[in-house]
Amino acid sequence: MPNSIEVNSNLSVDCVIFGFDGERLNVLLIEEKDIGQGLLRKRLPGDLIHKGEGLDEAANRVLFELASLKNVLLKQCHTFGDPHRVNDEKDKKWLEIYRNNPEERVVTVSYYALVKMANFVPNPASFAGEALWQNIQDIPELAFDHNEIVEVALWKLQRHFELSKIGYELLPSKFTLNQLQQLHEAITQEELDKRNFRKKIVREKIIEATDEKQEGVLHKPARLYRIKPGQSALGN
Amino acid sequence: MPNSIEVNSNLSVDCVIFGFDGERLNVLLIEEKDIGQGLLRKRLPGDLIHKGEGLDEAANRVLFELASLKNVLLKQCHTFGDPHRVNDEKDKKWLEIYRNNPEERVVTVSYYALVKMANFVPNPASFAGEALWQNIQDIPELAFDHNEIVEVALWKLQRHFELSKIGYELLPSKFTLNQLQQLHEAITQEELDKRNFRKKIVREKIIEATDEKQEGVLHKPARLYRIKPGQSALGN
DNA sequence: ACAAAAGTGTTCGGGATACACCCATGC
DNA sequence: GCATGGGTGTATCCCGAACACTTTTGT
Numbered sequence: 464m465p466n467s468i469e470v471n472s473n474l475s476v477d478c479v480i481f482g483f484d485g486e487r488l489n490v491l492l493i494e495e496k497d498i499g500q501g502l503l504r505k506r507l508p509g510d511l512i513h514k515g516e517g518l519d520e521a522a523n524r525v526l527f528e529l530a531s532l533k534n535v536l537l538k539q540c541h542t543f544g545d546p547h548r549v550n551d552e553k554d555k556k557w558l559e560i561y562r563n564n565p566e567e568r569v570v571t572v573s574y575y576a577l578v579k580m581a582n583f584v585p586n587p588a589s590f591a592g593e594a595l596w597q598n599i600q601d602i603p604e605l606a607f608d609h610n611e612i613v614e615v616a617l618w619k620l621q622r623h624f625e626l627s628k629i630g631y632e633l634l635p636s637k638f639t640l641n642q643l644q645q646l647h648e649a650i651t652q653e654e655l656d657k658r659n660f661r662k663k664i665v666r667e668k669i670i671e672a673t674d675e676k677q678e679g680v681l682h683k684p685a686r687l688y689r690i691k692p693g694q695s696a697l698g699n
Numbered sequence: 700m701p702n703s704i705e706v707n708s709n710l711s712v713d714c715v716i717f718g719f720d721g722e723r724l725n726v727l728l729i730e731e732k733d734i735g736q737g738l739l740r741k742r743l744p745g746d747l748i749h750k751g752e753g754l755d756e757a758a759n760r761v762l763f764e765l766a767s768l769k770n771v772l773l774k775q776c777h778t779f780g781d782p783h784r785v786n787d788e789k790d791k792k793w794l795e796i797y798r799n800n801p802e803e804r805v806v807t808v809s810y811y812a813l814v815k816m817a818n819f820v821p822n823p824a825s826f827a828g829e830a831l832w833q834n835i836q837d838i839p840e841l842a843f844d845h846n847e848i849v850e851v852a853l854w855k856l857q858r859h860f861e862l863s864k865i866g867y868e869l870l871p872s873k874f875t876l877n878q879l880q881q882l883h884e885a886i887t888q889e890e891l892d893k894r895n896f897r898k899k900i901v902r903e904k905i906i907e908a909t910d911e912k913q914e915g916v917l918h919k920p921a922r923l924y925r926i927k928p929g930q931s932a933l934g935n
Numbered sequence: 936a937c938a939a940a941a942g943t944g945t946t947c948g949g950g951a952t953a954c955a956c957c958c959a960t961g962c
Numbered sequence: 963g964c965a966t967g968g969g970t971g972t973a974t975c976c977c978g979a980a981c982a983c984t985t986t987t988g989t
Contacts, residue, residue, distance in 0.1 A: 473707065474780070474806060518780040518806070542778040542808050544710070544754040570710060570754070570806070572778050626858075641941080658943070659979065666977090682939040683986035877968080894970070895952065902950080918966040919959035 470511040472564055475571040476522045477509035477609065478529075479540070479616035482580040482596055483633045485642065488649040489580065489596040490613055491529075492605070495557075496592055504553060506606035507613070508594070509571065522574040528589040530578075536629060537576045541615045544570035548608045557606065575616040579633045599652075624650050628669055631690050637673060639685035640664065669694050706747040708800055711807040712758045713745035713845065714765075715776070715852035718816040718832055719869040721878065724885040725816065725832040726849055727765075728841070731793075732828055740789060742842035743849070744830070745807065758810040764825040766814075772865060773812045777851045780806035784844045793842065811852040815869045835888075860886050864905055867926050873909060875921035876900065905930050 480491040492505040508529050512521040518539065526532050546568045549555060558565035585594035597603070602613060624630060630646055644660050664670065670688045677684035716727040728741040744765050748757040754775065762768050782804045785791060794801035821830035833839070838849060860866060866886065870878055880896050900906065906924045913920035 471709065471804075473709070512780070515782050515804070517782060518778060539777060541775060542754060544748070544808070546751050546753060568707075568751070570808075572780070572806075622862075639941090656979075656981085657941090658981085661942085662944095663978085677941095680940080681988050683941050683988090685941055875968085892952075892954085893968090894954085895950095897969085899950080913968095916967080917961050919961095919968045921968055 469514040471514060472511065472562070473567050473569050474512040475509050475569055476512060476518065476525060477507045477571050477573045477612055478522055478525050478537075479507060479573060479575040479613055480526065480529075480583075481575060481577045481599075481616075481620060482583055483577070483630075483646060483649055484580040484596075486645055486649065488599045488652075490599055490602060491583075491585075492595055492597050492602075493592045494595055504604060504606040505595075505597070507573075507609045511569075518572050519574075522572070526576060528586065529594065530583050530585050530589075532578060532583065535576050535578050536632070537574050538619070538623065540573040540575050540619050541612070542570060542572045543608055543612060544568070545608070551606075554607050571612075573612045573616060575620055577620065577630065577633065621651060628667065631669075631694075637675060637687040637689050639677060639687060641685060643670075643688070705750040707750060708747065708798070709803050709805050710748040711745050711805055712748060712754065712761060713743045713807050713809045713848055714758055714761050714773075715743060715809060715811040715849055716762065716765075716819075717811060717813045717835075717853075717856060718819060719813070719866075719882060719885055720816040720832075722881055722885065724835045724888075726835055726838060727819075727821075728831055728833050728838075729828045730831055740842040741831075741833070741839060743809075743845045747805075754808050755810075758808070762812060764822065765830065766819050766821050766825075768814060768819065771812050771814050772868070773810050774855070774859065776809040776811050776855050777848070778806060778808045779844055779848060780804070781844070787842075790843050807848075809848045809852060811856055813856065813866060813869060857887060864903065867905075873911060873923040873925050875913060875923060877921060879906075879924070 478491075482489045482491060491508060493508050494505045495503075508525055510521065510525050512518065513524075516524070519537070522537055522539075523533070526535065526537060549558065549569070555565065580596060587593070599617065602610065604610065605613070630650065631643075633646055634642055640661055641657075643664065644655055644657065647660070648655055669691060671691050673687050673689055675687045677687065714727075718725045718727060727744060729744050730741045731739070744761055746757065746761050746764075748754065749760075752760070755773070758773055758775075759769070762771065762773060785794065785805070791801065816832060823829070835853065838846065840846065841849070866882055867879075869882055876897055877893075879900065880891055880893065883896070884891055905927060907927045909923050909925055911923045913923065
């Protein structure tokens with residue numbers, strides 16, 4: 464694939480973009496258009512790093528090109544550089560089509576991001592393929608070593624989440640405690656007790672009740688909460 | 700510096716080797732011989748990655764060449780690839796001397812290791828300079844972005860240490876509870892209460908008492924403990 | 936009145952923390 | 963006998979886990 468921008472042909476970034484829909488956690492995958500060679504496996508969005516471009520910068524660029532998103536939590540995760548990380552025949556064919564020197568070992572730096580799916584509007588022109596959300600429970604065999612990259616990213620996201628209270632940016636600005644609980648359950652992949660969860664959240668003093676309530680629901684409306692002023696929504 | 704081995708000229712590893720001497724935590728630094736150009740800053744041991752060599756493999760090679768050490772905890776830490784990570788004049792001069800294309804941006808994958816200083820016998824031939832231990836409290840200004848690499852490595856080591864009980868390999872095979880406490884204090888950089896520490900350790904059931912005691916000390920000899928058979932000394 | 940989700944308290948066990956004195960040994 | 967580190971117990975607080983019923987609203 465000819466490219467007029469100068470790139471580092473052996474350095475790439477891959478982004479594991481976790482999306483929350485209010486209920487479950489999903490990962491953004493790219494599905495190539497079938498170009499008649501049976502190269503059907505899905506993969507993570509990623510790109511070679513441009514000359515003069517930083518790693519974080521490249522990851523942010525991929526995310527921006529893909530969905531015009533800026534300022535989301537985007538953390539470096541792990542770097543994969545096994546010289547044999549590409550050993551499947553389908554992957555090799557793909558490289559022959561899209562890369563200038565398909566034999567070269569490519570080191571990829573993986574990043575993960577956490578976004579609200581409703582905000583995420585994929586830009587169809589950004590990849591030679593289609594973007595789709597895949598439930599975290601149900602990820603198929605991916606190209607290259609991308610299954611491993613997703614696993615590591617999920618693990619790190621979970622560790623990060625349990626240490627520093629990130630994730631509020633995935634909720635509306637006023638939200639119910641149940642929505643918050645669903646977010647926690649989606650990320651940790653565990654069920655939580657409603658009462659214990661609420662006690663814990665109250666203890667943390669990060670959110671506060673408003674005097675508004677849900678509207679338009681067919682049951683008792685829940686009280687809405689918001690992040691307390693002065694609490695940064697972005698973790699470290 | 701001509702090199703007959705084929706290398707990836709834009710990929711390196713740097714190793715943050717933490718050493719424990721029974722009392723404090725240190726970092727291994729390389730001090731170049733002064734070649735009359737005032738290139739006096741210390742740096743981390745590291746090297747370009749060879750063609751066909753994996754990242755972990757390269758880090759292990761550096762550690763092995765430096766001290767003939769194998770099978771130590773060596774974990775990938777973070778990847779640094781800012782195109783301007785080399786902007787000091789001294790660093791640029793150093794690159795002109797030691798690298799074929801000193802202008803190229805080099806991405807470095809950092810690793811950290813945790814070793815017992817007594818086991819560590821530096822191999823003088825392995826670097827064009829001298830290896831020295833520097834107390835973690837007292838690290839000077841280093842070359843390139845190596846101060847930042849050390850900081851990140853220490854932070855990750857501490858997080859790793861508090862989650863999964865690593866570090867027993869830094870003690871003799873039979874050790875006193877005080878030695879173990881000093882290890883914890885050196886890594887976490889915090890003081891601990893003796894009684895509470897002992898209760899906690901007992902609860903974890905990773906070590907057990909032997910019926911041996913210290914010898915040759917000028918006070919009441921302490922009981923010696925060992926890791927219970929079947930407990931892996933290596934963390935994950 | 937019924938369906939659906941909201942909201943609420945108590946008990947138990949275990950771990951974290953704070954704190955001070957006697958003990959065994961070598962010299 | 964004295965200096966040096968070794969070794970021990972108790973009380974408090976907070977947190978995590980387990981667990982079931984009443985309330986409010988829309989239809």
